[in-house]
Amino acid sequence: MLIHELNGMLVKTAKGTKDMRALWFEKGVVRAIDQRLLPGTFKLVTIRSYKEMAKAISDMTIRGAPSIGAAAAYGIALAWLRGEDLDRAAKAIKATRPTAHDLFYAADLMLFQRDKNLVGAAGEYADGIVDMCRRIGEHGGKLVKDRDRILTHCNAGALATVDFGTALAPMRVAHRAGKDIFVYVDETRPRLQGAKLTAWELLNEGIDHAIISDNAAGHYMKDSVDLVIVGADRIARNGDFANKIGTYTKAVLAKENKVPFYVAAPASTFDSSLIRGEDIPIEERSEDEVLCLGKCRVAPRGSTALNPCFDVTPSRYVKGFITERGIMKPDEISSMKATGPAIYRGPAR
Amino acid sequence: MLIHELNGMLVKTAKGTKDMRALWFEKGVVRAIDQRLLPGTFKLVTIRSYKEMAKAISDMTIRGAPSIGAAAAYGIALAWLRGEDLDRAAKAIKATRPTAHDLFYAADLMLFQRDKNLVGAAGEYADGIVDMCRRIGEHGGKLVKDRDRILTHCNAGALATVDFGTALAPMRVAHRAGKDIFVYVDETRPRLQGAKLTAWELLNEGIDHAIISDNAAGHYMKDSVDLVIVGADRIARNGDFANKIGTYTKAVLAKENKVPFYVAAPASTFDSSLIRGEDIPIEERSEDEVLCLGKCRVAPRGSTALNPCFDVTPSRYVKGFITERGIMKPDEISSMKATGPAIYRGPAR
Numbered sequence: 094m095l096i097h098e099l100n101g102m103l104v105k106t107a108k109g110t111k112d113m114r115a116l117w118f119e120k121g122v123v124r125a126i127d128q129r130l131l132p133g134t135f136k137l138v139t140i141r142s143y144k145e146m147a148k149a150i151s152d153m154t155i156r157g158a159p160s161i162g163a164a165a166a167y168g169i170a171l172a173w174l175r176g177e178d179l180d181r182a183a184k185a186i187k188a189t190r191p192t193a194h195d196l197f198y199a200a201d202l203m204l205f206q207r208d209k210n211l212v213g214a215a216g217e218y219a220d221g222i223v224d225m226c227r228r229i230g231e232h233g234g235k236l237v238k239d240r241d242r243i244l245t246h247c248n249a250g251a252l253a254t255v256d257f258g259t260a261l262a263p264m265r266v267a268h269r270a271g272k273d274i275f276v277y278v279d280e281t282r283p284r285l286q287g288a289k290l291t292a293w294e295l296l297n298e299g300i301d302h303a304i305i306s307d308n309a310a311g312h313y314m315k316d317s318v319d320l321v322i323v324g325a326d327r328i329a330r331n332g333d334f335a336n337k338i339g340t341y342t343k344a345v346l347a348k349e350n351k352v353p354f355y356v357a358a359p360a361s362t363f364d365s366s367l368i369r370g371e372d373i374p375i376e377e378r379s380e381d382e383v384l385c386l387g388k389c390r391v392a393p394r395g396s397t398a399l400n401p402c403f404d405v406t407p408s409r410y411v412k413g414f415i416t417e418r419g420i421m422k423p424d425e426i427s428s429m430k431a432t433g434p435a436i437y438r439g440p441a442r
Numbered sequence: 443m444l445i446h447e448l449n450g451m452l453v454k455t456a457k458g459t460k461d462m463r464a465l466w467f468e469k470g471v472v473r474a475i476d477q478r479l480l481p482g483t484f485k486l487v488t489i490r491s492y493k494e495m496a497k498a499i500s501d502m503t504i505r506g507a508p509s510i511g512a513a514a515a516y517g518i519a520l521a522w523l524r525g526e527d528l529d530r531a532a533k534a535i536k537a538t539r540p541t542a543h544d545l546f547y548a549a550d551l552m553l554f555q556r557d558k559n560l561v562g563a564a565g566e567y568a569d570g571i572v573d574m575c576r577r578i579g580e581h582g583g584k585l586v587k588d589r590d591r592i593l594t595h596c597n598a599g600a601l602a603t604v605d606f607g608t609a610l611a612p613m614r615v616a617h618r619a620g621k622d623i624f625v626y627v628d629e630t631r632p633r634l635q636g637a638k639l640t641a642w643e644l645l646n647e648g649i650d651h652a653i654i655s656d657n658a659a660g661h662y663m664k665d666s667v668d669l670v671i672v673g674a675d676r677i678a679r680n681g682d683f684a685n686k687i688g689t690y691t692k693a694v695l696a697k698e699n700k701v702p703f704y705v706a707a708p709a710s711t712f713d714s715s716l717i718r719g720e721d722i723p724i725e726e727r728s729e730d731e732v733l734c735l736g737k738c739r740v741a742p743r744g745s746t747a748l749n750p751c752f753d754v755t756p757s758r759y760v761k762g763f764i765t766e767r768g769i770m771k772p773d774e775i776s777s778m779k780a781t782g783p784a785i786y787r788g789p790a791r
Contacts (some may be wrong), residue, residue: 132741132742132743177762180443277748280741282655284629289740289742293745296742302746304745304748305629305748305749306732308630308687308691309750338661339655339656339660340658341661342691343666344659345698349697391637392629392641393641393645400658401658
């Protein structure tokens, strides 16, 4: 099967299985799956302005670095369509979340093309991301052997990347190629994107999996996990990368147990302006995400929490970066900086 | 301040601060703090028979290795008091949970003394545990320096050990000696004993702390944590030990970041019959603990979970065992096997 014939994310609805993206442009508005409600409720939201888009990124209706990149592009396209100030729109969108590089990258690319049809440019940006994710799947799929047990953290699936996924793309490709795989899904506290979103994608896809508490990853890394694949929110020039809090822990466990640890990410996640991982800004989110489960407080009144949303993993823990260009070693990463501009020319063929 | 003058667990109630144990014998019944309801509700339960005690251990009304050891002793004392078959009582109690050594140890000690007053013997057993915990605090407190930032996992406090705590005992002693300490409290999914119980104990004690998601431990281990102290559920002869799932992960993170990693445990937790950690039976609990938060399912219907309650940490990660006899290196552990029988002769002086 050729990779370009592959469907993207399969979503099972009451009306059957649909091939669907996490967000898309449609008749002057953006439609997006509300990721806060999954897996209990599948609901599409309509976003009509850059302000609504900034809110959707802030409140994590749309989340995942490549998806919020596309959301930024679409948000600025909405501003363009309504004749609004593009710089103001870009500023508002960039102020939503600090860590994912894609957000800033996509916004700047839109501003760079301000004399074009930005609805078209945003669509090309999103298509470019999807195309890169397919290629990540194609390259990464070769790393996955029949009967492999793979651990992943958070959600780096189609929901996080418009379609197909970064970390999940190699698993989709391997599964569709008939390989028998099993996925350990870190539940990924505090927001449980693993238990809620990754499990939902794997279930829709028919990929065998089990959710584990983040605490159990070490136990299974000792003798059951063959491969770890995670996504990234921002990758510095030396290959250090930020990803969901807990990623560093899995990288250390993988090293200790000699389990290959891969990072899957498209060019939009590579930030050539940062020399080292320590320079990546880390978002601190509300302590209520830790102190409460849903609306119910679990911690004693009077206790506080610290809630960094991301951590930084040094490149020495990474066996390879799975990119649209192939598998790259950490020391090959600096060459990625030249790839960016290709994105907004649309999918490479 | 002499260690024997120290209070045990301080519990703030509407009627003021009380010095209280996790469980105790009182007028023919056992009274225990219901640990499932903390920190939201402080409630004492009354346990009148070994069957009720077995249920209280199974459903985790009483939890923590030394506390369930005391619960086992009290449970068999209740059977003795009612003239019931002691072997049957011990069998039922031993069948509740497989991992903590204290449970089996305490039950066997009671059977060994079957011709004595077992209410007295159980009380002496509990007093012995509390005395050991005080000594653990005394020895371990010396490891804690002013301004230390300490990470702990799960709850190895007074609730888990009848009084005072194992991992928390050195922190109590350091705090009461006027040292300024800060504790990173792993929330400890899936049952959140850190966020619920350890935070509650530290808050009552006035010790500065913050709850973190288990995923954030690595982030803080990189440059903020000075010391890790955890408890244990069973320690094999080579120093490998079982403790709450996620402990192995913290040990690996500590090693990687050169943070000293200590295990605090009384003699009742050392199992001289097991040569290696791999021989420790690991309890697998209901997948609902992972798939649901309280009664609310978070994972998609159709997804499954794996839920090992404990993991095994090899002794090479342990800088020292904090015991009632002092700080011991892993290779000194085998000598602990001789200490057991001293317990039921009551507190050593």
